[in-house]
Amino acid sequence: MKIFTAQQIREADAYTISQTPISSLDLMEKAAIACTAWICRHYSEDTPVYIFCGMGNNGGDGLAITRLLRNRGYDAHAYVLHHSSKTSADHTANRQALQQQYPSAIHDIPENGLLPRPDAHALIIDAILGTGLSRPAEGWTAAIIDQLNELKAAHHIVAIDIPSGLQADASSLHTPVIKADQTLSFEFYKLAFLLPENAGYVGEICILPIDLSPDYIAQTPSRFNITDTVQIKNIYRPRKPFSHKGTFGHALLIAGSEGKIGAAVLSAKACLRAGVGLLSCHIPKCGYEIMQISAPGAMCFIDDQKDHSSSFHNHIPNAAAAAKYKTIGIGPGLGTAAGTCWAFEKLLDHYQQPMVIDADALNILGGSPALLDKVPAGSILTPHPKEFERLFGKTANDMERLQVLSDHAVKRHLHILLKGRYTAMAFPDGSIWFNTTGNPGMATGGSGDVLTGILTSLLAQGYPPEEAMLMGVWLHGRSGDHAAAECSEEAMIAEDIVEFLGKSFLQLRKDHSC
Numbered sequence: 464m465k466i467f468t469a470q471q472i473r474e475a476d477a478y479t480i481s482q483t484p485i486s487s488l489d490l491m492e493k494a495a496i497a498c499t500a501w502i503c504r505h506y507s508e509d510t511p512v513y514i515f516c517g518m519g520n521n522g523g524d525g526l527a528i529t530r531l532l533r534n535r536g537y538d539a540h541a542y543v544l545h546h547s548s549k550t551s552a553d554h555t556a557n558r559q560a561l562q563q564q565y566p567s568a569i570h571d572i573p574e575n576g577l578l579p580r581p582d583a584h585a586l587i588i589d590a591i592l593g594t595g596l597s598r599p600a601e602g603w604t605a606a607i608i609d610q611l612n613e614l615k616a617a618h619h620i621v622a623i624d625i626p627s628g629l630q631a632d633a634s635s636l637h638t639p640v641i642k643a644d645q646t647l648s649f650e651f652y653k654l655a656f657l658l659p660e661n662a663g664y665v666g667e668i669c670i671l672p673i674d675l676s677p678d679y680i681a682q683t684p685s686r687f688n689i690t691d692t693v694q695i696k697n698i699y700r701p702r703k704p705f706s707h708k709g710t711f712g713h714a715l716l717i718a719g720s721e722g723k724i725g726a727a728v729l730s731a732k733a734c735l736r737a738g739v740g741l742l743s744c745h746i747p748k749c750g751y752e753i754m755q756i757s758a759p760g761a762m763c764f765i766d767d768q769k770d771h772s773s774s775f776h777n778h779i780p781n782a783a784a785a786a787k788y789k790t791i792g793i794g795p796g797l798g799t800a801a802g803t804c805w806a807f808e809k810l811l812d813h814y815q816q817p818m819v820i821d822a823d824a825l826n827i828l829g830g831s832p833a834l835l836d837k838v839p840a841g842s843i844l845t846p847h848p849k850e851f852e853r854l855f856g857k858t859a860n861d862m863e864r865l866q867v868l869s870d871h872a873v874k875r876h877l878h879i880l881l882k883g884r885y886t887a888m889a890f891p892d893g894s895i896w897f898n899t900t901g902n903p904g905m906a907t908g909g910s911g912d913v914l915t916g917i918l919t920s921l922l923a924q925g926y927p928p929e930e931a932m933l934m935g936v937w938l939h940g941r942s943g944d945h946a947a948a949e950c951s952e953e954a955m956i957a958e959d960i961v962e963f964l965g966k967s968f969l970q971l972r973k974d975h976s977c
């Protein structure tokens with residue numbers, strides 16, 4: 464699914480109006496009908512509704528919603544905030560329509576005027592500013608946003624299209640923004656919804672289709688996108704009847720150190736469950752029995768060292784030997800002992816195929832920019848925000864961080880995924896994809912190790928890195944969702960994500976039954 468900028472959304476709107484029989488006012492009516500239906504599904508008829516409307520089309524939506532709610536028997540009132548002397552044509556048309564049908568429902572609030580005090584249990588609708596926001600809210604508009612936010616403790620706030628004050632395509636850090644409980648947005652996610660710094664503003668997101676031109680959507684390129692199940696189904700390759708374990712690649716997993724052998728085990732189990740043909744694990748001596756018992760499907764190489772690994776580079780003594788392993792996953796629980804850093808550098812001297820780099824392997828790269836330059840093109844790096852900072856430095860806000868993420872992916876020809884609620888995956892072509900599967904139950908030790916195992920497995924099976932990244936992150940999140948559904952977000956642990964990988968794969972199969 465594409466994420467369009469505010470400018471592209473305006474173009475989609477204009478294109479739809481010019482190429483189809485629908486007028487701009489019809490489009491607003493469609494949007495208002497969709498919002499009203501949602502409100503009626505979620506709030507009973509006896510809920511007083513206070514709709515705060517701005518002077519543009521977002522306010523026009525609010526005026527139309529007021530009329531439609533009144534038609535459905537709600538005690539809805541529109542408070543029109545005169546923050547600007549300009550009014551949009553569709554705002555004016557909807558004001559007239561409301562005025563004609565329900566004159567007592569309109570309340571004008573002049574600039575610097577006071578807001579009403581909502582009745583107990585009233586629902587607040589924020590239709591003040593939408594994608595037409597041209598600068599951060601300030602002065603009276605900022606004061607209104609602050610006042611409405613103060614009501615949040617006692618009232619639900621539903622934002623129309625985007626919480627007022629939130630910039631769709633830029634950082635809104637340290638600017639006044641409505642803190643909505645729900646955001647009802649039209650047709651597309653806005654980039655701002657996916658940034659962690661805006662989590663307190665958007666609340667639950669509901670995307671309402673309003674039939675914008677499918678031609679415009681198909682033709683218009685977008686740098687930012689969201690993965691969806693249909694796309695992952697298209698990436699997924701069902702197994703052919705005459706396949707054997709050699710068909711699905713041999714992966715080498717370098718992981719674990721004393722006290723963190725569990726990370727290696729989780730990663731190995733996930734790698735096996737995600738379908739790798741053969742898995743060899745390189746672990747320090749202390750992990751041998753643990754690994755053999757926990758993941759008998761994996762072969763083990765034991766390091767000379769007891770508590771950390773420092774000789775794994777010997778598996779790839781020269782470039783020709785690299786062919787033995789379709790890919791390498793390195794990092795979970797690895798530690799950053801001097802011998803480990805040294806062996807990692809030696810490994811990168813000869814291994815030039817895309818690999819998966821996670822956790823301590825990322826920390827090692829963070830401490831050595833020269834080593835980062837040696838990472839094979841096409842590799843997948845999987846930092847969480849702290850690892851990202853160690854690798855690429857601090858940024859002032861989430862938009863800047865996305866740019867840095869993308870710049871490094873392009874410059875180094877890497878696939879870099881920044882873990883989060885909506886994991887951001889940056890590609891060497893400059894595009895960024897967001898994943899929406901997953902839940903807060905996955906914020907548990909070992910969850911990242913599982914992801915490394917899945918990604919390593921998919922690369923070993925021959926999925927190109929870009930497909931492995933999209934599908935691996937989706938599978939990881941979907942399996943977490945199955946785990947949470949089965950045993951709750953609280954009780955689920957990383958092993959459960961591995962256990963539910965099978966259910967996620969089954970979801971990808973097309974039904975070929977006769």
Ligand SMILES: NC(=O)C1=CN([C@@H]2O[C@H](COP(=O)(O)OP(=O)(O)OC[C@H]3O[C@@H](n4cnc5c(N)ncnc54)[C@H](O)[C@@H]3O)[C@@H](O)[C@H]2O)[C@@H](O)CC1
Pocket residue numbers: 472473475476490491494517518519520521522523524546547549550551591592593594595596597598599600601604623624625649673675
């Ligand atoms: N594009 C679409 O697909 C559709 C858009 N619709 C609505 O139209 C909205 C966009 O409408 P508009 O472009 O009229 O813009 P808005 O309604 O978001 O706001 C524009 C008004 O706010 C003023 N303004 C901008 N920044 C301000 C600030 N910081 N402080 C105070 N005033 C400020 C402008 O001068 C203008 O008067 C969308 O968010 C959505 O709610 C819907 O009606 C349906 C279809």
Ligand SMILES: [K+]
Pocket residue numbers: 521589590591592593622623624625626627
């Ligand atoms: K709004």
